[in-house]
Amino acid sequence: MSPEKRRIRERERRRRAILKASRKLFLEKGFNQVTVSEIAQKAALSKGAIYLYFRSKEEIYAQILLNDIEKFHKKVIHIFREERPASEIIADFADFYVKFFLTDRELFRILISFMLHTNNVGFTEEMNKRVIQETNKTISIIERILQSGVDSGEFKLGKEDIRRVRNVFWGMLNGIISLHLFVGKETKREERIRTNIENGLAIFIEGIKNCM
Numbered sequence: 001m002s003p004e005k006r007r008i009r010e011r012e013r014r015r016r017a018i019l020k021a022s023r024k025l026f027l028e029k030g031f032n033q034v035t036v037s038e039i040a041q042k043a044a045l046s047k048g049a050i051y052l053y054f055r056s057k058e059e060i061y062a063q064i065l066l067n068d069i070e071k072f073h074k075k076v077i078h079i080f081r082e083e084r085p086a087s088e089i090i091a092d093f094a095d096f097y098v099k100f101f102l103t104d105r106e107l108f109r110i111l112i113s114f115m116l117h118t119n120n121v122g123f124t125e126e127m128n129k130r131v132i133q134e135t136n137k138t139i140s141i142i143e144r145i146l147q148s149g150v151d152s153g154e155f156k157l158g159k160e161d162i163r164r165v166r167n168v169f170w171g172m173l174n175g176i177i178s179l180h181l182f183v184g185k186e187t188k189r190e191e192r193i194r195t196n197i198e199n200g201l202a203i204f205i206e207g208i209k210n211c212m
Contacts, residue, residue, distance in 0.1 A: 026110060039057070059127065066130060068111075076093065079145075085149075085154055086146070087154060101181070149208070173197065176197050
């Protein structure tokens with residue numbers, strides 16, 4: 001391996017170490033309580049080394065969000081692998097969404113924290129815009145599913161209804177996961193989340209199939 005390739009690999013290794021260490025600290029202590037010095041210690045690097053890769057703690061936080069949202073998008077695209085009823089696709093989306101965040105609870109907590117406290121994390125306008133744009137891609141997937149159901153005649157929604165219904169579905173998923181993911185007995189959490197979403201989804205789908 002050439003010296004240049006070795007340097008590139010080492011830079012990428014350090015960058016990943018910073019993001020991994022930061023992610024754990026943000027979960028454990030909350031964004032405001034974490035310092036760059038703590039991130040450096042957790043990543044086994046000097047504080048000065050952190051600033052070789054990121055301009056601020058806020059930039060690290062934003063990059064974590066962007067990486068994880070991108071990871072979700074790459075995995076969820078499989079639900080469009082074949083032509084089938086929109087009600088099946090949206091059920092698959094809900095199942096995948098729950099499975100993804102049950103596996104990666106840190107990501108869910110970070111995302112919800114950002115959505116609820118956008119103005120309190122100190123992002124620059126550019127960082128805010130990028131994270132919101134990526135988050136909106138997830139919402140757009142829901143809208144795409146609903147539109148396919150309207151186009152096929154399966155869902156009886158007007159054009160002005162799709163965004164409102166999309167937001168209801170998005171809110172239902174996040175609300176149920178938030179309600180049960182971090183409280184109650186661990187052995188019952190997944191069952192409660194899945195049961196509530198399954199029941200809520202059945203009512204939701206029935207409603208948009210018969211909406212006038």
